[in-house]
Amino acid sequence: MTGLSNRHHVPHKLGRRSFLKIGSLGIAGLTLGQLLRAEASAGIRSSRKSVILIYLVGGPPHQDMFDLKPDAPKEIAGPWKPVATNVNGIQICEAFPRLARMMDKLAIVRSLVGNQTDHDAAQVFNGHHPRKPTPAGGWPQFGSAVAKLQGQVDRAIPPFVSLCYTCTHGPYNEPGPGFLGNSWSPFRPMGPTRDDMVLHGINVDQLADRQTLLKSFDSLRRDLDASDTMKGMDAFNEQAFGLLTSSRLAEALDISKEGPRLIDRYGTGNPKIFMDDNGAPRVPQSLLMARRLIEAGARVVTVNYSKWDWHGGANNSIFKREAEDFPVFDQCASALVEDLHSRGLDKDCTVIVMGEFGRTPKISAQVGRDHWPQVNCALLAGGGMQTGQVIGATDKMGGEATSRPVAFGELFATLYHNLGINPDEATLQDLNGRPEYLVEDRAQPMKELV
Numbered sequence: 001m002t003g004l005s006n007r008h009h010v011p012h013k014l015g016r017r018s019f020l021k022i023g024s025l026g027i028a029g030l031t032l033g034q035l036l037r038a039e040a041s042a043g044i045r046s047s048r049k050s051v052i053l054i055y056l057v058g059g060p061p062h063q064d065m066f067d068l069k070p071d072a073p074k075e076i077a078g079p080w081k082p083v084a085t086n087v088n089g090i091q092i093c094e095a096f097p098r099l100a101r102m103m104d105k106l107a108i109v110r111s112l113v114g115n116q117t118d119h120d121a122a123q124v125f126n127g128h129h130p131r132k133p134t135p136a137g138g139w140p141q142f143g144s145a146v147a148k149l150q151g152q153v154d155r156a157i158p159p160f161v162s163l164c165y166t167c168t169h170g171p172y173n174e175p176g177p178g179f180l181g182n183s184w185s186p187f188r189p190m191g192p193t194r195d196d197m198v199l200h201g202i203n204v205d206q207l208a209d210r211q212t213l214l215k216s217f218d219s220l221r222r223d224l225d226a227s228d229t230m231k232g233m234d235a236f237n238e239q240a241f242g243l244l245t246s247s248r249l250a251e252a253l254d255i256s257k258e259g260p261r262l263i264d265r266y267g268t269g270n271p272k273i274f275m276d277d278n279g280a281p282r283v284p285q286s287l288l289m290a291r292r293l294i295e296a297g298a299r300v301v302t303v304n305y306s307k308w309d310w311h312g313g314a315n316n317s318i319f320k321r322e323a324e325d326f327p328v329f330d331q332c333a334s335a336l337v338e339d340l341h342s343r344g345l346d347k348d349c350t351v352i353v354m355g356e357f358g359r360t361p362k363i364s365a366q367v368g369r370d371h372w373p374q375v376n377c378a379l380l381a382g383g384g385m386q387t388g389q390v391i392g393a394t395d396k397m398g399g400e401a402t403s404r405p406v407a408f409g410e411l412f413a414t415l416y417h418n419l420g421i422n423p424d425e426a427t428l429q430d431l432n433g434r435p436e437y438l439v440e441d442r443a444q445p446m447k448e449l450v
Contacts, residue, residue: 048153049383049419050294052336053142053302054287054353055124055164057172057280058309061359061369062377063398064322066092067110069361076361076397079319087388095326098334104388105337105346105381107449111392111401112376114408115357119309119371122175124356125302127412128440135430137179142412143300144177144184145428145438149421150299156248157297162186163286164304165271169278174302179430186302189253252296255288262339263288267331279307282325284332291339294349299419305329308355312368319367337381350383350418352411361397375401378411383418385449409443417445 063069068082068091082091085103092100092108099106116123122130125141140148143160152159167173177184255263269283282305290301306325310318333353340346358376359369375394381387392404413423416438424442427435 048297048299048348050298050349051142051146051300051383051415051419052287052290052294052349052351053125053300053415054290054333054351055121055280055302055304056306056308056353056355057121057167057304058119058307059355059357059359059371060308060377061310061318061322062110062375062394063359063361064093064318064369065096065326066108066377066379067394067398068093069396069398072361072397075363078363080322090388090390093326095322096330098330102334102337105341107380107385107387108390109378109380109392109406109411110375110390110394111403111405112354112358112378112408112411113374113401113405115373115376117357117371117373118171119169120171120356121173121304122171123408124354125174126178127408129408132440135179135432135434135436137181137431138175140178140180140184140428141175141186141302142415143186143302144180146300146416146419146421148180148184148428149426150419152297153299154248154297157252157293158187158249159299160184160186160302161293161298161300162188162302163190163289163293164188164302165190165280165283167278167280167304172279172304179436180428189249248296252292252298253289255285255292258288258292262335265331265338266335267328269328274307277307279309280304282306282328284328284335287332287336288339291336291343291345291349295343295345310359310368311370312364312366317367318363318369333379340382346382347384348382350385350415351381352378352415353380354378354411358398361399372399374399378406380449383449385414385418389448391446391448404448406446407440407443409440410446413439413443414445414449417450 063076064078064080068080069077070082071077081094083094083097083100084091085100087103090103090108092103114129116130120130122128122139125143126139127142128134128139143162147159150159162174164174174186251257263285266288267284269281269285271281271283273282274280286303286305290303293301306329308325310316310321312318336351337346340349340351354376358372358374360372364370375398392406393402394400395402416423416426421438423438424444427437430436
């Protein structure tokens with residue numbers, strides 16, 4: 001956050017320094033909306049950059065969503081028809097009418113190449129191909145790297161929050177902080193972590209006394225430990241203390257604080273859908289919660305949404321599943337983009353939607369599409385990017401990139417760039433003390449977008 005400079009004093013308003021001196025007991029009764037309004041009154045406005053990464057678990061079918069091939073044979077084209085968008089010359093699936101009406105706020109990558117071949121979320125979350133050489137400990141996922149490099153905006157809000165549900169198929173889950181260590185793991189409020197936000201038998205004043213005592217011990221340990229381990233623990237302890245002494249995070253996670261019309265705009269879902277089918281549930285409210293967390297101060301929020309592994313089979317044809325999932329996704333994804341724009345967050349918050357690979361051009365005998373690593377698609381919005389465009393193209397069957405192949409490294413370099421991190425210069429130390437660059441092959445941000 002940035003405040004007023006000394007040259008632009010506003011009389012009769014709470015100054016930024018005075019505002020920050022208000023303790024957690026003073027703000028405990030404020031809702032998130034009231035707190036944000038108080039900040040605005042104090043001249044504190046949001047200028048932080050952020051990313052919402054939405055993972056479509058299992059690999060979405062690019063040729064049925066954003067790269068339709070209506071002139072291809074029926075066994076490739078499928079039943080969906082393309083529909084015009086509000087950008088001349090760009091068409092997407094007819095099942096996405098809301099997204100079509102805001103194409104000027106979106107960018108579609110139709111030529112994402114270098115996809116891995118298995119059901120493995122790692123590449124979606126860290127941008128690195130899992131079959132390529134990996135440093136000891138593994139690559140940190142994107143949010144962990146950002147948290148390490150940029151830290152917290154607000155001590156009460158973790159820099160990296162995961163709204164991902166745990167999938168029974170292990171590789172569908174986030175890969176973790178890798179060589180950065182567990183102190184840079186995401187805060188995960190969807191599970192037991194939420195219980196850690198409660199003070200048991202201790203009040204805030206007592207916790208503050210314990211914090212002072214802990215710091216005195218920390219000063220001794222730092223003299224004895226010159227490694228980065230203590231620094232990581234310091235960050236972890238500071239984050240935990242901030243969470244326990246503020247209601248801000250709990251407010252951000254409570255979507256009931258929003259008006260019912262906005263909640264309805266995102267749509268409703270069921271956390272149990274697909275959970276027994278090893279995927280993520282179809283919960284559109286996660287996108288609303290992600291926006292609230294970004295507005296509260298999170299730098300990166302990750303979401304896993306539904307299950308898109310549609311191989312077909314008895315009573316489970318790909319087109320039956322698409323007819324169920326497409327309209328819900330159209331509603332919540334368009335609501336998120338619309339919400340960001342209406343709140344003035346579209347310049348600062350980048351949204352990216354993708355899965356681990358594309359699907360086969362040819363529809364199988366089981367009425368499904370199988371894994372297809374040759375080409376994939378991604379949907380982007382916000383971040384001050386140049387939207388209202390399609391980047392890249394595939395052949396008439398949707399099987400190979402024919403123009404402007406885009407690598408995962410370029411996508412992630414763009415995300416880092418949008419956060420104000422130079423991917424050509426920033427590095428992270430691995431377990432052997434060697435500097436590691438953030439993106440694969442030292443890729444550069446996409447010029448079409450930035």
